[in-house]
Amino acid sequence: xxxxxxxxxxxxxxxxxxxxxxxxxxxxxxxxxxxxxxxxxxxxxxxxxxxxxxxxxxxxxxxxxxxxxxxxxxxxxxxxxxxxxxxxxxxxxxxxxxxxxxxxxxxxxxxxxxxxxxxxxxxxxxxxxxxxxxxxxxxxxxxxxxxxxxxxxxxxxxxxxxxxxxxxxxxxxxxxxxxxxxxxxxxxxxxxxxxxxxxxxxxxxxxxxxxxxxxxxxxxxxxxxxxxxxxxxxxxxxxxxxxxxxxxxxxxxxxxxxxxxxxxxxxxxxxxxxxxxxxxxxxxxxxxxxxxxxxxxxxxxxxxxxx
Amino acid sequence: xxxxxxxxxxxxxxxxxxxxxxxxxxxxxxxxxxxxxxxxxxxxxxxxxxxxxxxxxxxxxxxxxxxxxxxxxxxxxxxxxxxxxxxxxxxxxxxxxxxxxxxxxxxxxxxxxxxxxxxxxxxxxxxxxxxxxxxxxxxxxxxxxxxxxxxxxxxxxxxxxxxxxxxxxxxxxxxxxxxxxxxxxxxxxxxxxxxxxxxxxxxxxxxxxxxxxxxxxxxxxxxxxxxxxxxxxxxxxxxxxxxxxxxxxxxxxxxxxxxxxxxxxxxxxxxxxxxxxxxxxxxxxxxxx
Amino acid sequence: xxxxxxxxxxxxxxxxxxxxxxxxxxxxxxxxxxxxxxxxxxxxxxxxxxxxxxxxxxxxxxxxxxxxxxxxxxxxxxxxxxxxxxxxxxxxxxxxxxxxxxxxxxxxxxxxxxxxxxxxxxxxxxxxxxxxxxxxxxxxxxxxxxxxxxxxxxxxxxxxxxxxxxxxxxxxxxxxxxxxxxxxxxxxxxxxxxxxxxxxxxxxxxxxxxxxxxxxxxxxxxxxxxxxxxxxxxxxxxxxxxxxxxxxxxxxxxxxxxxxxxxxxxxxxxxxxxxxxxx
Numbered sequence: 001x002x003x004x005x006x007x008x009x010x011x012x013x014x015x016x017x018x019x020x021x022x023x024x025x026x027x028x029x030x031x032x033x034x035x036x037x038x039x040x041x042x043x044x045x046x047x048x049x050x051x052x053x054x055x056x057x058x059x060x061x062x063x064x065x066x067x068x069x070x071x072x073x074x075x076x077x078x079x080x081x082x083x084x085x086x087x088x089x090x091x092x093x094x095x096x097x098x099x100x101x102x103x104x105x106x107x108x109x110x111x112x113x114x115x116x117x118x119x120x121x122x123x124x125x126x127x128x129x130x131x132x133x134x135x136x137x138x139x140x141x142x143x144x145x146x147x148x149x150x151x152x153x154x155x156x157x158x159x160x161x162x163x164x165x166x167x168x169x170x171x172x173x174x175x176x177x178x179x180x181x182x183x184x185x186x187x188x189x190x191x192x193x194x195x196x197x198x199x200x201x202x203x204x205x206x207x208x209x210x211x212x213x214x215x216x217x218x219x220x221x222x223x224x225x226x227x228x229x230x231x232x233x234x235x236x237x238x239x240x241x242x243x244x245x246x247x248x249x250x251x252x253x254x255x256x257x258x259x260x261x262x263x264x265x266x267x268x269x270x271x272x273x274x275x276x277x278x279x280x281x282x283x284x285x286x287x288x289x290x291x292x293x294x295x296x297x298x299x300x301x302x303x304x305x306x307x
Numbered sequence: 308x309x310x311x312x313x314x315x316x317x318x319x320x321x322x323x324x325x326x327x328x329x330x331x332x333x334x335x336x337x338x339x340x341x342x343x344x345x346x347x348x349x350x351x352x353x354x355x356x357x358x359x360x361x362x363x364x365x366x367x368x369x370x371x372x373x374x375x376x377x378x379x380x381x382x383x384x385x386x387x388x389x390x391x392x393x394x395x396x397x398x399x400x401x402x403x404x405x406x407x408x409x410x411x412x413x414x415x416x417x418x419x420x421x422x423x424x425x426x427x428x429x430x431x432x433x434x435x436x437x438x439x440x441x442x443x444x445x446x447x448x449x450x451x452x453x454x455x456x457x458x459x460x461x462x463x464x465x466x467x468x469x470x471x472x473x474x475x476x477x478x479x480x481x482x483x484x485x486x487x488x489x490x491x492x493x494x495x496x497x498x499x500x501x502x503x504x505x506x507x508x509x510x511x512x513x514x515x516x517x518x519x520x521x522x523x524x525x526x527x528x529x530x531x532x533x534x535x536x537x538x539x540x541x542x543x544x545x546x547x548x549x550x551x552x553x554x555x556x557x558x559x560x561x562x563x564x565x566x567x568x569x570x571x572x573x574x575x576x577x578x579x580x581x582x583x584x585x586x587x588x589x590x591x592x593x594x595x596x
Numbered sequence: 597x598x599x600x601x602x603x604x605x606x607x608x609x610x611x612x613x614x615x616x617x618x619x620x621x622x623x624x625x626x627x628x629x630x631x632x633x634x635x636x637x638x639x640x641x642x643x644x645x646x647x648x649x650x651x652x653x654x655x656x657x658x659x660x661x662x663x664x665x666x667x668x669x670x671x672x673x674x675x676x677x678x679x680x681x682x683x684x685x686x687x688x689x690x691x692x693x694x695x696x697x698x699x700x701x702x703x704x705x706x707x708x709x710x711x712x713x714x715x716x717x718x719x720x721x722x723x724x725x726x727x728x729x730x731x732x733x734x735x736x737x738x739x740x741x742x743x744x745x746x747x748x749x750x751x752x753x754x755x756x757x758x759x760x761x762x763x764x765x766x767x768x769x770x771x772x773x774x775x776x777x778x779x780x781x782x783x784x785x786x787x788x789x790x791x792x793x794x795x796x797x798x799x800x801x802x803x804x805x806x807x808x809x810x811x812x813x814x815x816x817x818x819x820x821x822x823x824x825x826x827x828x829x830x831x832x833x834x835x836x837x838x839x840x841x842x843x844x845x846x847x848x849x850x851x852x853x854x855x856x857x858x859x860x861x862x863x864x865x866x867x868x869x870x871x872x873x874x875x
Contacts, residue, residue: 020745020746020747027324196699196700197694197696197699197700198699198700198701198702198703198705199702200660200692200694201692201694201700201760201763202702202713203660204658204659204660204687204691204692205713205714205717205718205763205767206684206687206714206717206718207713207717211717216702216705219702219704219705220702220703220704348782348783348784348785349753349782492645492646492809493645493809493811493850493853493854494645494849494850494853496853496855497852497853497855500855508869508872519782519783520855521783521857522812522854522855522856522857523855524857525855525856525857525858525861525862525865526855526856526861526865545862545866546859546862546863546866549857549858549859549862550859559784560783560784561857563783563784563786563787564783564812564857565787565790565810565812565813565815565816565817566812566815566816566857566858568816571794572791572794573787573788573790573791573816574787575784575787575788575791
């Protein structure tokens with residue numbers, strides 16, 4: 001019954017590379033769009049990117065400007081709010097909506113930077129471990145086990161304490177704590193692929209280890225890595241916010257969502273809006289990206305598709 | 308009355324490139340005590356048709372049929388609970404991968420006793436005795452000890468014997484064997500086929516043998532249905548099929564057997580269709596014996 | 597003088613099962629000293645059931661695995677099978693076609709690149725030249741230039757096996773090891789691929805080592821037959837010798853177990869069944 005589609009693509013006409021890519025994209029979208037949550041996640045994520053890019057245009061105020069006459073103004077729809085500050089102002093009179101919009105830039109930047117860093121590092125180390133095995137694999141994997149044994153936030157805190165508190169150092173620290181997941185995934189995928197016949201065939205054709213690792217094996221390990229990358233993206237945002245909240249990540253007055261929460265800590269009881277909106281922003285972003293990752297897994301899972 | 312009667316069965320799946328018709332208007336029937344072979348290549352829909360009868364297809368499949376009767380009972384509108392009662396008891400199935408069709412977490416004894424408990428409601432002692440008897444029947448040595456083995460401790464041939472024991476545990480009226488020997492070596496294949504045929508002859512159950520191997524067909528079947536791309540090409544009793552095949556596709560299949568090679572090269576399907584790979588279904592479809 | 601293409605002398609391969617916490621190290625003899633000679637342009641079929649060592653033998657002949665002992669001569673030259681001592685010239689002489697056409701092609705590589713890879717690694721041909729050679733080979737194995745840009749998943753099993761054969765032939769090898777090349781294929785496709793192999797053998801004067809478990813295929817394609825059983829060659833001779841007069845008990849069992857699809861056997865079976873029913 002798994003054979004039912006064998007002859008489906010045997011159309012005789014010549015397919016250009018472009019047409020083929022379109023066809024593959026269409027197939028990808030078919031599986032992705034079957035997951036409604038994933039599509040919602042994707043829409044929110046696209047909106048988030050748009051907001052981040054257009055923040056200077058759509059933000060009503062500067063994120064740093066302090067309006068001394070409008071300190072702790074409630075949101076517009078509550079009594080005492082004004083339409084000038086739609087989501088209210090924070091304790092020093094900055095417009096929360098504008099800060100949230102600019103904060104999207106931070107979050108996306110953190111996500112991209114941390115994911116890229118841990119992805120590249122993890123793939124390199126994982127490839128070496130999975131390809132060469134033996135003692136080098138043992139050393140690498142025990143090291144990764146040690147990193148994984150620490151609670152990730154705690155490890156990030158220690159690293160930041162050593163490197164000094166700043167957003168860059170925070171991101172590096174988070175990247176290091178997220179990296180073992182990529183190493184493990186890559187290693188497992190490489191080990192599975194390495195025994196397949198096409199790798200042997202490439203080796204028989206005379207391909208060296210570097211070519212085998214990067215050109216033959218790696219392209220076939222991408223599906224689980226892409227899924228893990230989306231999950232890391234949201235994890236990075238979450239961890240960076242946590243670091244910011246603890247005062248170890250982005251430093252004030254940067255409008256980073258976690259830092260905004262930290263600054264407003266003492267006003268939680270008096271002014272609910274100063275903590276609710278940054279919190280909601282983090283929640284929605286992380287949820288959207290996770291939903292998207294779910295859909296990606298459905299679309300890329302080789303078990304659901306045919307080779 | 309036929310044991311199993313299917314008329315105009317169609318099964319479709321939704322794929323990225325639209326609806327795909329895996330089975331296209333197939334009719335067939337099996338009598339009590341008869342061995343029907345469904346032969347076809349991959350993608351011919353031979354397994355899908357039987358899975359549809361068993362209700363084992365995923366919910367994405369669209370199944371339509373004019374008639375689907377088992378012992379005169381309509382299988383189409385049957386409730387899941389009734390279907391579960393019927394499957395494993397009156398209709399049993401064995402699959403291609405014997406080791407994969409057994410649950411690796413439990414002993415084979417537990418798995419066979421589970422079937423006996425659910426369908427026959429035997430007590431513990433009776434179950435044990437019946438399991439040992441079944442193992443002896445399928446030719447497993449030391450049945451008492453074997454009951455405590457896990458699937459990974461046995462060879463493929465032994466696992467297939469266990470699967471057969473589970474399948475015949477409740478004396479089914481119909482056994483569907485889906486490529487039961489494809490994953491096995493030739494000498495083991497012989498043993499398993501002999502076992503299945505002996506059990507069939509002894510119990511008089513109906514047997515549907517799904518296979519791609521003309522050799523297996525020749526060694527087991529009374530009647531044969533040839534399928535290609537979801538359609539029935541031909542139905543005939545086994546001797547007629549091999550001696551005097553009607554459809555071009557069957558002719559091509561038989562000619563492609565290496566043992567039927569004449570001269571330097573083998574005859575291929577395209578030699579029969581002159582570059583037209585889509586053979587038209589032969590006339591006289593839907594007439595069942 | 598006979599023109600010997602491949603000679604194998606007492607070749608052996610042992611696997612070591614690593615010692616566990618409570619079990620001692622265990623050595624498995626996968627191939628226990630096999631010897632044979634094969635003439636240029638001929639086909640040797642190696643028959644046996646799973647685990648008999650036939651695939652291990654194939655992997656040794658193609659330098660994928662290193663033999664534990666024994667000698668290997670190809671085209672009259674002794675091969676140095678130690679890892680790192682393999683020259684591109686040696687590698688060029690022997691190629692392999694694997695059983696599973698779905699696993700032997702890189703899913704992310706276009707067919708053109710699959711065929712061009714051996715050339716781009718071992719020669720300094722220009723991209724245009726490689727393309728030309730690959731297209732030529734595609735036509736030779738019964739596919740067309742339009743398939744150059746496609747990915748493996750767009751092909752059926754038989755077509756993939758054709759591509760795998762084309763890849764093996766890109767470097768003009770003299771010896772082709774075929775590890776169950778048609779076992780995963782449908783009957784009608786199997787016939788086409790077997791015909792293709794026969795055509796290519798005629799055209800390029802190839803020598804085949806054909807590994808199979810299917811006796812009917814072996815009987816059709818082989819000049820010489822070797823039957824392996826638990827790592828040993830229990831029967832070795834020309835096809836007619838082996839098929840008409842099997843010496844070893846195991847070979848006879850194997851022949852007896854092979855299903856027969858001729859009309860006389862079916863008639864006999866039905867007669868037996870009728871007699872049993874009447875009794």
